[in-house]
Amino acid sequence: MGKLDDLIDWFENKNKVMIALSGGVDSALVAYAAFQKLGNSAIAVTADYKTLSKEELETAKQICSEIGIKQILVDYDELQNEEFVKNSSDRCFHCRLELGDHLISLAKQHNVEVIVDGTNLDDLGEYRPGIEALKKNGICSPLVETRFTKNEIRSTAKFVGLSIYDKPSNSCLASRIPWGQRVTSEKLTRIELGETIVKQITNLKQVRVRDLDGNAKIEVEKDRISIFEDDILTEITNKLKLIGFLSVRVDPDGYRPGKINVITD
Incomplete structure (x- = not known):
């Protein structure tokens, strides 16, 4: 090497x-x-x-x-x-x-x-x-x-022999909030909880829960979007609303780093 x-x-x-x-x-x-x-x-x-x-x-x-x-x-x-x-x-x-x-x-x-x-x-x-x-x-x-x-x-x-050799790239929780929307403790807490909930229900490793003015946009790798069947999406939606999100949707275009500040709708 x-x-x-x-x-x-x-x-x-x-x-x-x-x-x-x-x-x-x-x-x-x-x-x-x-x-x-x-x-x-x-x-x-x-x-x-x-x-x-x-x-x-x-x-x-x-x-x-x-x-x-x-x-x-x-x-x-x-x-x-x-x-x-x-x-x-x-x-x-x-x-x-x-x-x-x-x-x-x-x-x-x-x-x-x-x-x-x-x-x-x-x-x-x-x-x-x-x-x-x-x-x-x-x-x-x-x-x-x-x-x-x-x-x-x-x-x-x-x-x-480092165990995290294949760990998905991550970034700070504030990166889930579009530029121009203030970073608050409340937003950071629900983003972190939201991503934990989605990971636990789907067993996916690469998950982003974007906070768009209180609305959750879930991003996962494009080839894994199909995992969000009706029952699973309903369960996730209910739990994310319980922690403060107003609405929940899955981005059909999938996850891309930094995407939130290119496309914020």
Whole structure:
């Protein structure tokens, strides 16, 4: 695995490194590589903020346990940040800028000189204002520098035995709310509960419940839409209305990352 060696060697001569670990496969592989080279001089940091689902938080803890790397949880409320809450198209920039501030503060406490994240080559081809915010704070992206694509990350993670190698990509709960509609605690709670309900009833892994002014739009992979037969859709609709959604429908076009801010009806 030549690229894996390159990734591990990226951490050569780094005295102490902090990895922003989200619960996804990208940052998990970076944490693995850092730990292979640096051992206890590699520290994983997971931000336990309000838009991170409990499922993602538990996955992040599991990853660190598998790798053996020390994990620090940073708890703060980005809903106190008006630039984030108003949910304009640069919401992710303000979120990651705030995260960067917390990471830098923590790095100083632990005498860490280098902070890294899980940004990969495929991310650079998408609209990701959060990446610019991380760069502004001097956070490095070893997967970009060692030229890893998403598929290569998954195959390498499988090779080294990380259990989440095939975990579907996820994003913060606020990404289920269209730009221009404010992010609130109430919306985040019903989105998280809604996705849990749909996953439990359908056994699907890739599920988005979009909150469109209180109306739920369910997105799943297109070839799995047929699972929403009358009885199942009725059960889901009833349960989602109980937690506060006004109406429920399944998007016939299926799931696509970032779709909510292209098509919001």
